[in-house]
Amino acid sequence: MFFSGTFLPTTSTLLKFKMAEVIPFSFSSRETIFNRITAEPLDVLIIGGGITGAGIALDMASRGLRVGLAEKQDFAEGTSSRSTKLIHGGLRYLKQFEIGLVREVGLERAMLHKNAPHLVTPEHMLLPVIKGGSLSPFTTSIALLIYEWLAGVRKEEQRIMLSKKQTADQEPLLNKEILKAGAIYYEYRTDDARLVIEVLKTANAYGARSLNYTEVVDFMYENGKLTGAKLKDLLTGREVPVKAKYIVNAAGPWVDKLRDKDHSLKGKRLHHTKGVHLVVPNSRLPLKQSVYFDTADGRMVFAIPRGKTTYIGTTDTEYKDLLEEPHVTRKDVDYLLRAVNRIFPEVQLTVHDISSSWAGLRPLIHQDGKSPSELSRKDEIFIAPSGLISIAGGKLTGYRMMAKRITDLVMHKLEKEEHLKYKKCITPSICLSGGEFAFTHALDAFADSLFAEVSDTGIARIQIKDLTHKYGSHTKDILKKFPLYILKNNDVTLALVFSELSYCIENEMVVSLNDFLIRRSGRLYFERETLSYLAPMVLEEMGEILNWNEADKKRNWETFEKKYREAVTFV
Numbered sequence: 041m042f043f044s045g046t047f048l049p050t051t052s053t054l055l056k057f058k059m060a061e062v063i064p065f066s067f068s069s070r071e072t073i074f075n076r077i078t079a080e081p082l083d084v085l086i087i088g089g090g091i092t093g094a095g096i097a098l099d100m101a102s103r104g105l106r107v108g109l110a111e112k113q114d115f116a117e118g119t120s121s122r123s124t125k126l127i128h129g130g131l132r133y134l135k136q137f138e139i140g141l142v143r144e145v146g147l148e149r150a151m152l153h154k155n156a157p158h159l160v161t162p163e164h165m166l167l168p169v170i171k172g173g174s175l176s177p178f179t180t181s182i183a184l185l186i187y188e189w190l191a192g193v194r195k196e197e198q199r200i201m202l203s204k205k206q207t208a209d210q211e212p213l214l215n216k217e218i219l220k221a222g223a224i225y226y227e228y229r230t231d232d233a234r235l236v237i238e239v240l241k242t243a244n245a246y247g248a249r250s251l252n253y254t255e256v257v258d259f260m261y262e263n264g265k266l267t268g269a270k271l272k273d274l275l276t277g278r279e280v281p282v283k284a285k286y287i288v289n290a291a292g293p294w295v296d297k298l299r300d301k302d303h304s305l306k307g308k309r310l311h312h313t314k315g316v317h318l319v320v321p322n323s324r325l326p327l328k329q330s331v332y333f334d335t336a337d338g339r340m341v342f343a344i345p346r347g348k349t350t351y352i353g354t355t356d357t358e359y360k361d362l363l364e365e366p367h368v369t370r371k372d373v374d375y376l377l378r379a380v381n382r383i384f385p386e387v388q389l390t391v392h393d394i395s396s397s398w399a400g401l402r403p404l405i406h407q408d409g410k411s412p413s414e415l416s417r418k419d420e421i422f423i424a425p426s427g428l429i430s431i432a433g434g435k436l437t438g439y440r441m442m443a444k445r446i447t448d449l450v451m452h453k454l455e456k457e458e459h460l461k462y463k464k465c466i467t468p469s470i471c472l473s474g475g476e477f478a479f480t481h482a483l484d485a486f487a488d489s490l491f492a493e494v495s496d497t498g499i500a501r502i503q504i505k506d507l508t509h510k511y512g513s514h515t516k517d518i519l520k521k522f523p524l525y526i527l528k529n530n531d532v533t534l535a536l537v538f539s540e541l542s543y544c545i546e547n548e549m550v551v552s553l554n555d556f557l558i559r560r561s562g563r564l565y566f567e568r569e570t571l572s573y574l575a576p577m578v579l580e581e582m583g584e585i586l587n588w589n590e591a592d593k594k595r596n597w598e599t600f601e602k603k604y605r606e607a608v609t610f611v
């Protein structure tokens with residue numbers, strides 16, 4: 041059942057470099073990781089623990105480089121937990137004639153599905169063709185054909201064109217007054233924050249040392265060249281210098297702030313645009329599948345069922361405010377609700393139907409005269425006179441190729457300057473942590489076998505399925521903790537949540553209540569209604585495991601409550 045190719049560092053892959061020391065990816069390792077990062081000069085210090093930084097850490101560590109990564113918030117707390125959560129071929133980029141981008145991300149999604157089948161799964165998508173929409177039935181068919189060719193779409197996932205009646209049968213909620221026809225094609229769904237964590241766990245197994253809540257506050261120079269940076273541990277307040285041959289700035293929306301700190305913010309700059317998603321209960325928008333539909337202003341929006349909810353997004357508007365705190369405004373809400381109610385007129389959603397929401401910032405490259413939706417999603421690399429290497433733009437979907445480009449560049453520099461032997465990228469054959477399955481059917485069989493083992497405990501099949509789609513093979517480790525917790529609580533759901541929590545604290549660097557409830561488990565977005573009961577229990581259990589005092593608990597509770605409220609507050 042398990043994938044038989046190369047996956048996590050096998051002894052043979054590691055011996056080719058040097059056996060990486062095994063350091064658990066947990067809060068209890070924080071001191072050890074700090075010591076390893078500061079003890080001797082790194083080959084590369086990476087700034088930013090979103091998908092870009094995580095991907096770079098994995099590529100570099102798997103090529104034998106000594107890598108450290110600093111993230112000032114939690115891992116993925118920037119843009120990489122606030123996307124549409126699709127690994128996609130970028131049909132919309134075809135409209136902008138970004139042929140190279142469509143081809144690259146199309147091929148990437150197949151590779152990511154192979155390397156992380158628990159996290160990257162095919163999603164059947166309905167594309168209605170409507171009166172006044174951007175495409176006719178004929179141009180939709182041609183566009184999808186070109187897309188399939190460019191993106192190397194597998195035969196079984198190729199488009200199916202539908203008549204008006206077939207489209208309406210496929211999705212009865214669609215507005216028949218404006219419906220002309222439709223098509224079915226495939227995108228891939230993911231959990232962005234979990235993808236970041238699994239990439240970082242894999243990188244950790246290869247020897248990359250990553251710290252959350254650790255900010256790069258200053259750079260160090262000799263003769264105008266970068267030699268390192270000052271890291272601030274935001275949990276203790278201490279500051280430590282770190283020496284590094286190269287520094288890679290993968291700070292997403294914050295890239296220009298670091299270029300500015302380096303006095304190299306010249307030429308091209310970032311252009312931030314905000315994207316918002318709304319979540320409603322499935323019962324209020326009971327779609328039979330995901331739908332990608334036209335809006336009245338010529339854009340396109342997704343409506344994607346997930347668990348007991350459906351999420352809708354995204355907007356694309358100029359953003360010039362605080363980078364840490366993008367908010368969902370009433371204007372964003374009205375825009376998305378108008379779009380949904382136009383295409384699914386029977387549902388007539390209102391603001392009171394919204395069960396959660398999130399807003400994220402796209403770190404795009406500015407292009408004169410282009411509107412937010414017209415800006416290219418291509419990534420670019422900037423090399424400063426100081427040696428600071430910055431990477432901006434891009435997509436979650438293209439993270440592996442972005443990492444390859446940066447690592448190739450650094451490897452060539454090290455080869456020239458340090459006579460280090462150039463090593464080729466091996467990430468196409470690295471299976472991500474938890475993903476050791478030969479595609480999704482093997483994962484389903486794994487879930488079935490786990491369920492058979494625990495079916496007499498009261499755990500439901502759907503609970504096991506949910507866990508395997510988040511944690512893959514690690515679900516087994518989570519379930520090992522269950523007997524202890526069920527003895528303590530006699531509440532199956534609570535015991536399962538505590539087992540998951542305990543796994544995340546020991547293996548996923550969970551430090552705060554929000555790390556677990558928002559980014560590791562996604563509960564604030566997709567199961568918010570369960571939190572009035574679960575969150576206080578989780579707080580107590582975390583306090584016990586992490587030895588929190590009353591002040592720690594209060595701080596954690598207040599920051600959670602703020603996010604809990606904000607998810608349904610729109611000003």
Ligand code: FAD
Pocket residue numbers: 087088089090091092093110111112113114115116117118119120121122123124125126127128254255256257290291292293294298313314315316354399400401402403433434435436437438
């Ligand atoms: P981030 O995830 O923001 O990571 C940068 C990190 O750097 C942050 O966590 C930040 O805290 C840290 N940092 C900043 N300064 C410092 C410092 N001084 N010291 C230490 N750390 C620092 N792409 C897709 O492929 N599919 C999609 O469906 C999709 N949907 C999207 C929808 C929306 C609304 C948005 C906004 C984007 C979407 N994208 C999508 C794009 C994708 O999400 C981003 O391209 C990607 O997440 C950017 O990742 P990043 O690592 O570059 O940035």
